Every structure is written in C-alpha cells, then in structure tokens.
Amino acid sequence: MGRVSQKRRTRALKQILGVWPNRFGRKVFDRVLRTDSSPKKNLESDFIFYNRSARPEMGSVRDLIEECVANYPESEVEELISRLRSGDDVHFRSATFELFLHDALRRRGFLLTPHPELPNGKRYKPDFYVLDPNGESFYLEAVLATENNGLDKGGEARKGAVLDTLTKSPHHNFMISLDDEGSPKSPPSGKKLKNTVHRWLDSLDPDEVNQKIEDSGFDSLEPILWSHDGWNLQIRPIPIKPERRGKSSNLIGIGGVGGGWVDAWSPIRDAIKFKGGKYGDLNTPLVVAVNLDSFHLDPIDEMQALFGQEQFVFSPNVDAEPKLRRAPNGAWQGNNGPQYSRVSAAWLFNDLQASSLATRNGTVYFNPWATMPAPESLKCFPFATPEENRMKWHEGLSLREIFGLHEEWPRGA
Template sequence: MQQALDLRARLRSADDHQFQSAFLELYVHESLDAAGYAVSIHPEVPGGTRRPDFVARRDGAAVYIEAIAPGPSDANRRASARRNDFLDTVNKVGDPNFMLDLDELTVGAAPPPGARLRTELRAWLRSLDPEASYDFANAPAFHWTHEDWTAAFRAIPKAPHARGTTPGDRAIGVYSHMPAAFVDDAPAIRAAIAKKHRAYGELEAPFVVVVGLYIFDTDLDQTTAALYGDVVYEWGRTADGEIVSRAARRPNGYFGAPPGWDNRHVSAVLTVSQLQPWSVPRAETTLWRHPNPAHPLPIGMAFPGDTMDLSTNRLVRGAGLSPADLFALPDPWPRGTAFPPRRKVDPEA
C-alpha cells in the first residue's frame, strides 16, 4: 500500500522529473504484467540490502529490472526554474507595438526582481517609434543587469496589422541567446546506466536497466554510440599508395568491445524515449541486448518496441511488440479531442 501511495504522490508532483520517473516505472510494470509476467516490487536480492525496482517471473525464470529517468542535478534544476521565472516575467510585458529578441542571458543565483524588470522594459519600449525603419541588425538594444544577472534585448516592431495586445501574448518573439552546438547525448546515456548498474551486486539472474530519455534519436545513433562506442574514421594507405578510410568504433561504449566485453552483469538495456501518457503507442522503445552477458535474457522477453542484437559484429534490428497491441489501446490514442473547449458557466444559474 505504501508503494502505491508513494507512486501516486510522484505522479501528482508538480516536479516534471518526479512525474516522468514515476510514469516510467508504471509503464515498465504494466508492460511486464500485460506480457504475462508475475511482477514483484522492490524484491530482496541475495547478499544485498538495496532493492531493484522489480523482479519479473515467468516459466520458472526470473529477471531483475531497474528503471531510471536521468534528470538534471538539483543545482541545474534550480537554475532552470530561475531562468523560466525570468522568461515568464519578460513575456508578461505586453507591449502593443514591439516584440523582443532575447539576445543574451546570464542566470543569477537568486530570483530576479520581476516587477522592476517589467517596468524598465515597458518604459524603454514606449520610448521607441514603431514606424521607424529598424531592421534586425540595427534594432534598438536594451542591456539589463542586476547583481549577477545580465540580459540583452532587441526591439522588433510588429507589423501594423499585428499591433495591439491580446490575452496570452508573449513578449519574446525570438530566443537567440542560446549558442548553436552539436548534439551528443551518448555520454549522458552511459552515465545514467552506470549510476545504477552496480547498485545490487552480482545478481544470479538476468538484469535489465531501463533508461527513460527525452532526446530525439529516431536513427538510434546516439544510443548506439552510448552502448557500442563513438564512430571514428580511420585513414590509411594501400601498398599501391591509395588513401583509404573506414568507419570504426571507439572502445568507449557501455558494453565495451570484443573480445573484452564490459558490464556483462547487465543483460540488456531498454531505452524508452519521449514517453508521456498521451504518447504511449509512439514512444521510442528499444531493447539493446548485451552481446555476451553473464546471464542471457530470455529470447521471448516481452518489452514494447524493437530489439537490437550484435550479430557477427553487425547490429541487427528485430521487430518487437507494438505498445498499442500490448496494452490494447485504440487508434487513435488517446480518444477524444486533445483540448476540448471549456463549457461556459452561467453565474446566474
């Protein structure tokens, strides 16, 4: 009963990370239950005091499962909350003639003075002429500082037909304060798995780590790099002097590389990306089997999504269960209108 109460509290939490972690555990539990496993929550493990999330039993075999939804550190979450409060403050400026380009932003260690910031921005925007010939390069600029906060804005005139304000308008029209960067989620995936992989000692049964992700990895390149190593290109020269190249993988994947495979106590990693209550049939779910595990996962282990196997040094994808079929979900899911209009209430009634 206490476990159910704890799960319900996390599902109701206003903290996104608490909700996502709890919903991932619920998703895994219901997947196993729908596939005919007898599931026990927080089972005891031989010789240890810590307990994984689940043990699933079927046909006389047991599989231990640990689910983790990696999130930012507490310090980063607090900084993110302060940044979001700042953006909400600026978006409420509500000028009828200009929208803002947020050009630079340094987040301070304490909440910013929201009312004062809005007052200064409104006064600055009222001093500008929306009929002047501004272009994006020479738009009027406003620099704001407060203690360790800094921000830079540019004013962009609204088109004449778009002037005025309506409820829900956001003052920031362009977010150009974030630099462009290459996306590399592989280190974060490896770190998430490593956070839990040794928590329960050497289990005498298959062990699966489930990782809940919110990354865009439809081609699976990031996860492949996390588990089997980053891709590098090797260059050489033939006896005839011809320069040739080939793609290879660095031995920095979580599973290592042949012949010295790493982390053999983890039989498989299940990645679940973009999981939300309304996206259960569309979540990107993939089971990655260890090429040489200490305890092989049963062939018929039923998780939604595809299965990846390393066969003859080549990664092979096998079609898996459809979440819609496993959970018997209707198409489309969810049913009904996503955002139904609210029924007006007559105060005189």
C-alpha cells in the first residue's frame, strides 16, 4: 500500500513539473518552473527562448499559443507541435503563422479543415479548406517569405550548375519557363532534372500546347513540380514556332531563377506565383497568405509584388517630366497581361511573430482578374480593392481586436 501511495505522489509530481503526459493532451511548452529571465541569445531559436524564459510577457505568449493549439483540429495537432518544438526558426514561424491564421478566422466564425483532398486529384494539399459564415468557401495557403539582401553564394552556385546543364540541353519542340522557391542546401543533379524535363516534353504536342495558350493563357498550362533539398521548381512548356523547331540552342526560355532576392517585394511575388501554380485548376477560390520577415513592409512593395515594379520612363525630350509605369513583372501582371488568376486574393503580412500579434496586421488584396472572386466575408479584415483604376485601402478588424489583446501586449496586464 505504501508503494502505491508513493507511485501516486510521484505521478502527481511529474504532472506538476510537466514531464508526464496530462489528460488534456500534449502541450507545446514544457510545464516546468522557470527562473531564467535573460534576454534572447543571438543563436537561440524562438522556441527555446519562449520555452525557457521566465519573463511574464513570454508567459503571455506561451499561454496564447497553447490556447490556439487547443482550438486546432485534433488530427493535425501532433504534426503542428512537432514543427513548433523542432528548434528550427523557419518551422516555428511557419507553424505559428498557420496557427494564428486558423484562430483569427475561427474567432470570426469561419470553419477550417486542414489539408483537404483536392477534387482534381492533385496529390498536393492546401493548408486549409475554409467555409465562411455565409456558406461560401475558399482554399487558404500560408507561406513564409524571406527578405534576403545577401545572396546564399553556395545555393546560387548550386543553382547555376543545374541551369548550365539545362541551358546546354535544348529540346526539339519546346523551351521551358522556370519559377523557383528556396535554395538547395546540397548539389542537385542537373542531369536527372534534364532527363525528367525531356521525358515530359516528349509526351507533349507543341501544337496542342500552343492552342491551349491561345485559348486560355499561359497560366492555364499545368507545370511539373521538381524539388531538391529546399529548392522547389515549377516548370512550364513554351512551344517553339514550327519554323524554328529543331534549331533552338537553349532549353530555358523564361527563368525566374538566379540572382537571389534583393528587395522586399519579389519574395512576395515569387511566393504567390509558386503557390498559385501548385494546385492546378480549382473549383473553389484560392487565397494565398504571405508573411514576409521584414520589420517594415510598405504598401508600395505590396503593389509591386502584385502588379509589377514601379519604373520611371524618360522621354527623349530632356524637358519632359519622367512618367511612372509598372513593369510587367508582378504576380498578377506579366508580359502577356493578367496572370495567375487562380489566386483570388493575396493576404499580406509583415513580420508576424508570436510576440508581435498585437502590433501586426495583414491586408487582403482582391485580384481584379480572379477566375473566381474571393468571398466578401474576408472584408472583415483590412483589405484593398481596385476602384476607378486606383487601389483603395479599407480598414477592418485588427488582430489585436480579434484576439482580445491590449495595446501593450504581451507586456503589462
């Protein structure tokens, strides 16, 4: 009897200290007594800092994350917690972004189903299928984008080797268009990629592909997706004109690869293009939410990401004022006009982190050329729509209001 009582006391103690599973399910953060109030160290991950810090404000952050996790779909909680506890800042910030989007929408009466099967048979799954309070639905894809003003020289060199292989391997009937995301951490095999691309192009009829482009636009072409160790490619076919077939000396016709990200807007553009081309034709609107890890994101950058870079055009007449125009290099506006019309709206955030929820908001930009318009219910958040050939911004509920946080959160009471 004494041993039984001792085991019960031991079990109770372990539950208090957080080293025993509790009946409410697994927690994100350890249930331990914290005494370390030192600042975050340079090489310390977000999770380790939040998990060990005894500062009251970090306790508030932990409590909010645990509350959001408790409201997350049970079937996905284990995978979400694994990402949060991985010690990898990219995984942690990506997971918290999805978590906060889920809870913000849930608090506004939206119902979210994670990783739904697509009716078109694609093996890739969006982050959420969302049903709004009015019964309208959309897919929601969340992506973390990085503002990087310094090139990953190793990654760029590895990309360059692959591109050199492709460049030297022309196809009789096609060239290709490339869109990429990320950077390879190890050397990809250019030969394997070349063989994969050529086998795929051999299976296509250039005249049929050209007809589809004329009927439905270049965006209607289904890409092939190829990945290697953090580097993701979308590849689309470009038919060569009949009189030029067999005479091309280069496989790559349009390339979004190389050079790296050197600004705040192109990572957003590239993320929207990549996610917008990933799922094929959909029977439901697609909303892409992008969180850029830049402390300040200007509306000019957001507009450039969606509609093209601002450029000044100077007249040969030196006395004339330069004119401002947009280059055809935005996510929704390209060389051939509107593109990526499958993306019904882009929900753009900057530097949304676990501790900045009270001070960060996102803007929903509605695509004026969307194949299927995004639901009007998203206008409960800050949003922007084109009106009389100008973009107009509208106020909406802030994340601080939606989550019921005070202005100084997580500091103070």
